[in-house]
Amino acid sequence: MTTTGTELLARLGDGVSGLRGRLTADAPMDAITWFRAGGTADLLFQPADEDDLAAFLKMLPEDVPVLVVGVGSNLLVREGGIRGVVIRLSAKGFGSVEHLGGNRLRAGAACPDKRLAGAALEAGIGGFHFYYGIPGSIGGALRMNAGANGVETRERVVSVRALDRKGELHIFSNAEMGYGYRHSSMAKDLIFVSADFEGYPEDRETIRREMDAVQSHRETVQPIREKTGGSTFKNPEGSSAWKEVDKAGARGLMVGGAQMSRMHCNFMINTGSATGYDLEMLGETVRARVLANSGVRLEWEIKRIGDFLPGREVEEFLGQKS
Structure with missing residues (x-):
């Protein structure tokens, strides 16, 4: 039986009244991730400070899953959402x-x-x-x-x-x-x-010169103004992820509203309507193509979290074994 955020909040009882942070039931994760896609979290907690976070953790039942997220820049949230509690540290407190x-x-x-x-x-x-x-x-x-x-x-x-x-x-x-x-x-x-x-x-x-060089490089070669999660795959030993993606013919490849950037093909972008399924399916399609083309098994750098919706599961490498 699936527990809703409201039910989980009720389970925590009166103890939450002493918390100074913000608790949100059934929180939409697409609002806090750079991809702007994905399902909801049962409960989102944004603690006021370290003491507030410690108090919350001490009162939280041990069987409730906990997941911590940052600014959401490298997160892909699946459409089925996230069970348990997502903790997002506040800028004011942390x-x-x-x-x-x-x-x-x-x-x-x-x-x-x-x-x-x-x-x-x-x-x-x-x-x-x-x-x-x-x-x-x-x-x-x-x-x-x-x-x-x-x-x-x-x-x-x-x-x-x-x-x-x-x-x-x-x-x-x-x-x-x-x-x-x-x-x-x-x-x-x-x-x-x-x-x-x-x-x-x-x-x-x-x-300052070093920082300016970093910024200039980003603006020149990365799609920083798009809805993206940054580098999609880790660099494999002896090569670069973008080179393997490019050699496999996946630059600009699209699945639904998700696309491998034409500017930097190790960046996956939401062109406007991508779902969590589109993004993960695109990533696994690229991994399968690279594996078939060069034998390289790319590893995700983007963190994928949450549950699949029934009937919209995505297999790693699309089930390709070799």
């Missing part, structure tokens, strides 16, 4: 960035990557210019080891502050994050709330 002195900065998990780059510029701290071109937030960067222009998050992280599923606080060192390419080995139920970063002294004019 979006700050501060200079700790020396070459260190502290940023909340909801802080836009671009804002951290700007704060580093203001403080004369080098090594953060790559964040200027990543359309996400620090929480996602910590989880996925986000990187660009030859630099990755793991090169800047000192420590990470996180809450577990029971609302207990943990602080992890860089080494404990278990970073790899677009990956960290931390438990999925940990919610990152902030992190300390370290760069190096650098002249502000040099930092």
